[in-house]
Structures are given as structure tokens and as C-alpha cells.
Amino acid sequence: MKKILITGATGQIGTDLAEELRRIYGRDNVITSSRRDKPEFHEAGPFESMDCTDAKAFYELAKKHEVDTILHLAAILSAQGEKNPNLLWDINVNGLYNSLEVSKELGCALFVPSSIGSFGPSTPRDHTPQTTIQRPTTAYGISKVTGELLCDYYHLKYGLDTRGVRFPGLISYKALPGGGTTDYAVHIYHEAKKNGHYSSYIDKGTYMDMMYMPDAVDSIIQLMEANPDKLIDRNAFNVSAMSFEPEDIKKSIQKIMPDFTMDYDVDPIRQAIADSWPNSLDTSAAREQWGFNPKFDLDKMTEDMLKNI
Numbered sequence: 170m171k172k173i174l175i176t177g178a179t180g181q182i183g184t185d186l187a188e189e190l191r192r193i194y195g196r197d198n199v200i201t202s203s204r205r206d207k208p209e210f211h212e213a214g215p216f217e218s219m220d221c222t223d224a225k226a227f228y229e230l231a232k233k234h235e236v237d238t239i240l241h242l243a244a245i246l247s248a249q250g251e252k253n254p255n256l257l258w259d260i261n262v263n264g265l266y267n268s269l270e271v272s273k274e275l276g277c278a279l280f281v282p283s284s285i286g287s288f289g290p291s292t293p294r295d296h297t298p299q300t301t302i303q304r305p306t307t308a309y310g311i312s313k314v315t316g317e318l319l320c321d322y323y324h325l326k327y328g329l330d331t332r333g334v335r336f337p338g339l340i341s342y343k344a345l346p347g348g349g350t351t352d353y354a355v356h357i358y359h360e361a362k363k364n365g366h367y368s369s370y371i372d373k374g375t376y377m378d379m380m381y382m383p384d385a386v387d388s389i390i391q392l393m394e395a396n397p398d399k400l401i402d403r404n405a406f407n408v409s410a411m412s413f414e415p416e417d418i419k420k421s422i423q424k425i426m427p428d429f430t431m432d433y434d435v436d437p438i439r440q441a442i443a444d445s446w447p448n449s450l451d452t453s454a455a456r457e458q459w460g461f462n463p464k465f466d467l468d469k470m471t472e473d474m475l476k477n478i
């Protein structure tokens with residue numbers, strides 16, 4: 170990667186990713202873009218307001234900055250997607266299609282994140298294999314499987330350098346996630362600091378894969394810099410650093426804040442989505458093919474989150 174364009178750069182992943190990429194590759198070699206425009210987005214480095222569903226604007230932006238890599242993060246998350254499947258399809262599939270076409274035209278490498286949401290109730294729940302049944306029951310999951318297949322197709326048919334991971338729930342403190350099912354694992358830390366209490370919309374005993382943002386950022390950079398000859402499962406690699414349920418994260422917070430309390434106010438829509446996702450992923454393909462090796466476990470992440478919020 171030499172000159173990088175990030176779409177959806179003002180979201181939860183993009184905020185941390187842009188900062189780290191600028192540190193490594195240089196401020197002006199990382200172009201951030203988003204549908205939203207705020208003066209503060211321009212302060213950290215080059216920023217362009219761009220809607221990824223506008224194919225012409227997408228192409229012109231990538232061409233103008235002569236980028237060699239596109240990190241396509243613009244997407245609607247699972248819970249929000251159930252409320253507005255039409256918007257989700259437009260952004261997650263038509264926007265992704267534009268990223269593939271722009272990359273093909275300009276010869277760019279392309280990273281597109283998939284998700285644990287690409288799995289469904291018929292997927293093996295524990296130690297979910299890299300290659301397995303993917304019959305998701307959410308609009309988000311369907312868009313993610315479509316994305317994985319389209320990225321594979323462009324690689325096979327046109328030799329495009331497409332790469333991706335299936336992200337679990339991502340936890341970070343710099344920017345809040347918007348509209349996901351795993352967001353509870355971020356909100357809990359903010360509420361712990363603010364009120365010493367959290368009411369969880371995900372029920373006791375619901376295990377999901379999770380990862381701390383520094384490990385997620387490292388995984389994107391490591392995968393994009395990996396030797397292509399070693400990549401068998403390009404789109405997309407299972408990645409995860411931990412699997413926990415709400416009681417585990419509560420106990421982890423109580424090690425530092427013994428007075429922290431939690432109760433449950435389960436949201437049936439987000440609970441149904443969580444129930445359709447795996448409990449824990451097998452990440453051996455990512456470890457073997459490009460050295461995925463996350464550093465943060467639950468307690469180490471809790472310590473860092475509570476320190477930085």
C-alpha cells in the first residue's frame with residue numbers, strides 16, 4: 170500500500186484505521202472519505218465528501234488522488250439494516266459493486282470487510298470453520314455473503330487483488346459504532362464510566378465473537394501487506410480475539426469497578442440476530458496464511474477501555 174483511499178472513514182473502524190495508516194504511510198498518502206462532512210474530518214489529513222453509491226464520484230475521487238489501494242468500509246450494520254433493508258442494499262451491495270468497478274478500472278487492491286453476520290442459524294455454532302454453511306437470515310448477512318462472493322468473482326475473473334476478513338463485534342473508544350448487534354459490548358463501558366450501571370439489550374448466556382480495535386486495525390494492515398501467494402481464503406478470513414457473553418464482560422469490569430451493576434432489558438430484534446450468529450469462530454486460516462495474532466483478551470481490553478473513555 171502506498172496511496173490509500175478509505176470510504177466510510179468517519180465510522181468506528183475508519184476513525185482508528187486512518188490514524189494508524191497515517192502514522193505508518195504518511196498523512197497525505199491516506200485519503201479519507203465519507204457521505205458526511207464536518208470541519209474536524211479535514212484537520213487530520215486529506216478528506217473528501219463522497220457517497221459510495223455514486224459510481225462517477227467514486228471513480229473520479231480515486232483517479233484524482235492516484236490511489237493504489239481502496240479500503241471500502243462504507244456500510245450499514247445489522248440492526249439498522251433490519252429497519253431499512255432498501256438503504257442497506259444500496260450502500261452495502263451497490264456501493265461495494267462500485268468499489269470493485271473502480272478498483273478494476275484503476276488497478277487498485279481492494280479490502281472489503283465481511284462479518285460474523287455472514288453466517289446464519291444453520292452454520293455450525295462453535296469453532297465455526299473458515300469454509301462452511303452461509304445461509305444468513307438478516308439483510309445485513311445476505312449483503313455480506315454477496316460481497317464475499319463478488320470479491321471472489323472479481324479476483325477469479327479479472328485478477329483483482331481483493332482481500333477481506335469476517336469481523337466479529339469490534340470494541341473501541343474513539344468513535345461509537347452505529348446500529349450493530351454487538352454494540353452492547355461498547356455501550357457497557359461508556360455506561361459503566363458514566364452511571365456505574367448498564368441495562369443489556371443482549372441476554373445472559375449469548376456468546377458472540379469480539380475483538381479490540383487495535384487488533385482489528387492491525388489485521389487489516391497485515392492482510393493487505395501479506396504475500397498474495399500465501400492467500401487461499403481471500404474473501405473472507407474468520408478473525409476474532411475472544412468470545413464472551415454479557416456476564417463475562419460484567420465480571421471483567423467489576424475487577425476494576427467492583428460497584429458496577431448490570432441488569433437486562435432484552436431487545437427481541439437484536440437478540441434474534443445474535444441468536445442466529447456463531448458463538449466462536451475458528452481463526453486458524455488467518456493465523457496460518459498471514460500471521461493473524463491478536464494481542465488483547467477481555468481483561469486487557471477492559472483495562473484499556475476504562476482507562477481511555
Ligand code: AKB
Nearest residue numbers: 246247284349350351
Ligand atoms: C454488527 O453487530 O452488525 C457488526 C458486525 C458483527 O458485523 N458489529
